[in-house]
Each structure stands twice: as structure tokens, then as C-alpha cells.
Amino acid sequence: MKFNIAVLPGDGIGPEITQQSVKVLNAIADRFDHEFIFEEAAVGAAAIDQVGDPLPESTLNLCKRSHAVLFGAIGDPKYDNDPSAKVRPEQGLLRLRKELGLFANIRPVKAYEALIENSPLKPEIIQGVDMVIYRELTGGIYFGEKSTSADGKSASDLCFYTVEEIERIAHLAFKAAGERRKKLTLIDKANVLETSRLWRKTVKEISKSYPEVELDFLYVDNAAMQMILNPGQFDVILTENMFGDIISDEASVIGGSIGLLESASVGEKNALFEPIHGSYPQAAGQGIANPLASVLSAAMMLDYFGLIEEAKAVRLAVDVSIQLNVCTKDINRDNHYSTERVGDFLESVISDTEDHMINDENLNLGQMTII
Numbered sequence: 001m002k003f004n005i006a007v008l009p010g011d012g013i014g015p016e017i018t019q020q021s022v023k024v025l026n027a028i029a030d031r032f033d034h035e036f037i038f039e040e041a042a043v044g045a046a047a048i049d050q051v052g053d054p055l056p057e058s059t060l061n062l063c064k065r066s067h068a069v070l071f072g073a074i075g076d077p078k079y080d081n082d083p084s085a086k087v088r089p090e091q092g093l094l095r096l097r098k099e100l101g102l103f104a105n106i107r108p109v110k111a112y113e114a115l116i117e118n119s120p121l122k123p124e125i126i127q128g129v130d131m132v133i134y135r136e137l138t139g140g141i142y143f144g145e146k147s148t149s150a151d152g153k154s155a156s157d158l159c160f161y162t163v164e165e166i167e168r169i170a171h172l173a174f175k176a177a178g179e180r181r182k183k184l185t186l187i188d189k190a191n192v193l194e195t196s197r198l199w200r201k202t203v204k205e206i207s208k209s210y211p212e213v214e215l216d217f218l219y220v221d222n223a224a225m226q227m228i229l230n231p232g233q234f235d236v237i238l239t240e241n242m243f244g245d246i247i248s249d250e251a252s253v254i255g256g257s258i259g260l261l262e263s264a265s266v267g268e269k270n271a272l273f274e275p276i277h278g279s280y281p282q283a284a285g286q287g288i289a290n291p292l293a294s295v296l297s298a299a300m301m302l303d304y305f306g307l308i309e310e311a312k313a314v315r316l317a318v319d320v321s322i323q324l325n326v327c328t329k330d331i332n333r334d335n336h337y338s339t340e341r342v343g344d345f346l347e348s349v350i351s352d353t354e355d356h357m358i359n360d361e362n363l364n365l366g367q368m369t370i371i
């Protein structure tokens with residue numbers, strides 16, 4: 001089959017990790033006889049440097065006419081350290097999500113058996129953890145009205161949600177829960193926030209259509225604690241934009257590195273696949289960034305295309321690299337491999353039929369339900 005993929009490498013480690021995913025996707029295309037046509041475009045600080053806009057029209061148009069977008073990361077310290085900057089790399093990503101209507105960001109989190117000792121959390125706490133976070137991505141405080149007073153002494157960000165915005169992602173999360181362990185936890189702050197009360201009311205109503213799914217609620221402050229105390233209790237988490245951003249970075253500690261956490265951002269017409277981490281500017285160009293979050297995001301893209309066997313082949317290669325410790329230094333502290341060597345290894349596993357002596361029992365090749 002033939003697919004057009006827009007590649008937006010972005011800033012910092014974005015280009016080097018994305019390059020490994022393209023390598024892996026090319027290996028998949030060769031092995032399974034597909035045609036993936038990659039077209040690259042600038043976004044973030046790189047695009048500001050080139051044309052003064054973090055999301056140039058040409059980049060947006062490319063994304064709109066492609067079957068999917070492979071996104072690296074954006075962000076640069078020169079903007080992070082300048083609160084008064086009017087144009088910022090992050091605006092490129094936020095506008096892209098909004099323009100493409102990517103209302104649901106799906107972030108799976110699991111503890112890899114072979115990495116169980118890597119997490120700062122105790123093995124008995126993280127063993128078997130397997131959850132997926134459904135983060136609302138185009139609403140809430142990120143997109144509400146913003147203002148700063150003329151004297152610069154006060155500022156405001158409005159948190160705004162409509163029932164429709166809550167319903168459409170809630171349906172996706174309930175459906176996913178129905179295909180998993182049938183438990184959905186809504187994380188909110190309904191003891192304080194009106195928007196959270198609207199989430200609770202709406203989600204309770206929707207739950208009547210999914211009687212097989214057990215619904216529970218957690219306040220976000222308690223949820224942050226439960227994520228560390230007892231993450232095994234979570235199956236599907238549903239939450240609003242900002243809580244989802246924060247909770248998922250916290251959850252990445254379970255897997256041992258944020259460099260392992262993939263995501264899919266989906267809407268009615270478009271889909272974008274991105275690691276949950278940022279541009280990790282300290283590591284840019286050093287070959288130490290973990291490419292697996294990006295590669296696993298590419299596997300989610302293959303699931304989205306309906307290429308289930310192909311997605312499994314990518315996940316198998318990732319599992320092999322983890323089991324054999326062909327990993328970057330965030331998870332292999334003694335004898336680490338460079339970003340590029342990990343990509344080369346994945347490519348060789350996919351292209352090869354060679355037996356890599358892995359323990360099949362530990363492989364988790366489950367298909368991700370994207371939409």
C-alpha cells in the first residue's frame with residue numbers, strides 16, 4: 001500500500017530521533033512491500049529561524065494533504081528563557097493540533113519486564129503496569145482566552161470546555177477500555193473547577209452507554225500520588241489537556257525513561273504521531289537521545305494505517321533491542337549505544353529473519369486501538 005507521510009523533525013533531538021523512525025518505516029516498507037513517501041517540512045524554532053513562523057502555511061498544507069504526520073519535537077532554550085518572546089516554537093505544535101483537529105492524544109504507558117530495575121520505583125510497584133492515557137488535546141486552559149494587563153502586573157488563561165469536546169474523547173476512551181481491562185478513571189479537579197464538574201457530569205452520562213466499563217473518578221492531586229503508589233490500578237485514564245500533559249510525564253517514570261513513551265494524536269480527518277518528550281536541547285546532536293518513543297509512535301501510525309502485522313514487527317524489534325540492551329544511555333547506563341546505532345539495529349531486526357535469542361514470553365506486541 002502507498003502512504004504519504006509528512007515528517008516534521010523540529011528542534012533539538014527531534015531530527016535525530018525522527019531519522020531513526022524513518023529508517024524503521026523504510027525497513028517495514030521493504031519487507032512488507034509498501035510505499036511510504038516521506039516529505040519533510042520545518043516546524044518550531046527551526047521554522048522561526050527559516051521564515052519567522054513556527055508553523056509555516058506550507059508545513060500545515062503538507063500535513064493536511066498527507067495520510068499522517070510523524071512529528072519529532074519542538075522547543076529551544078532561547079525561547080524558554082525569554083518569557084516576553086512573542087513568537088514561540090510551542091505555538092507551532094499547538095496550532096498544528098488545533099488546525100488538524102487532533103482532539104485525542106493517546107499515550108500508552110507500560111513497564112517493560114527487561115527494564116523493571118531501571119525505574120526508580122520498586123519492581124513490585126510497577127510490575128505488569130499497562131495503562132493508556134487519553135488526554136484531551138485541543139481545548140482547556142491551553143486554548144482559552146489569554147491576556148496580560150497593560151501594566152504587565154497580571155495575566156489570565158481561561159480554562160474552557162464544551163460538552164461536545166468532552167463527549168468525543170470520552171467515547172474513544174470508553175471504547176478503548178471496553179477492549180482492555182474495562183476500567184476507566186476520569187482524572188479531574190471537580191472539587192474546585194467548574195470545567196471539571198462538567199467533565200464529571202458528561203462522562204457519567206456517557207458511561208450509561210458502556211455498562212461493561214467500570215468508571216471511577218480521581219482528583220488530580222490524588223491521581224499524581226496514586227501514579228507512584230499504585231500505578232497497577234489504572235487501565236484507561238481520561239483527562240483534560242493540562243492534567244494529561246503533567247500526569248503522563250509522571251507516568252513515564254514507570255517505564256524507566258520518558259524516551260520510551262510514544263503517542264498518537266488523532267482527530268476526525270488527521271493523525272499525528274509524536275513522542276511525549278520534548279526537544280531535550282542539552283542532548284541535541286550528541287547521539288544520546290533515545291529514539292524508541294519516536295519509533296513506537298511510528299508503530300502506532302502503522303496501526304492507524306491498518307498495517308497490524310507491520311506495527312507488530314516494529315514493536316518486536318523494539319522489544320528485541322530492549323531485551324538485548326541495545327539501548328541509549330537513559331536505559332543502558334554501562335554500555336550504551338548511540339541514537340543512530342539503535343536505529344540501525346532496529347532496521348536490521350526488521351530486515352532480517354535472524355533469530356535474536358529473545359524470550360518470547362516477555363514480548364508485549366498488543367495492537368494499539370487508535371480510533
Ligand SMILES: NC(=O)c1ccc[n+]([C@@H]2O[C@H](COP(=O)([O-])OP(=O)(O)OC[C@H]3O[C@@H](n4cnc5c(N)ncnc54)[C@H](O)[C@@H]3O)[C@@H](O)[C@H]2O)c1
Pocket residue numbers: 013017072073074075076077080090093257258259274275276277278279280281288289290291293330
Ligand atoms: N511535544 C514536544 O515537542 C514537546 C514536549 C515537551 C517539551 N517540549 C519543549 O522541549 C524543550 C525542553 O523541555 P523539557 O526539558 O522540559 O522536556 P524534555 O522532554 O525535552 O526533557 C526532559 C528530560 O527528559 C529526558 N528526555 C527527554 N527526551 C529524551 C529522550 N528521547 N531520550 C532520553 N531522555 C530524554 C532528559 O533527561 C531531559 O532532560 C522546551 O522548549 C519545551 O517547551 C516540547
Ligand SMILES: CC(C)[C@H](C(=O)O)[C@@H](O)C(=O)O
Pocket residue numbers: 090093094245276278
Ligand atoms: C510543548 C508543549 C506545548 C506540549 C504540551 O504541553 O502539550 C508538550 O509538553 C507535550 O506533552 O506534547
Ligand SMILES: [Mg+2]
Pocket residue numbers: 245246249276
Ligand atoms: Mg508534555
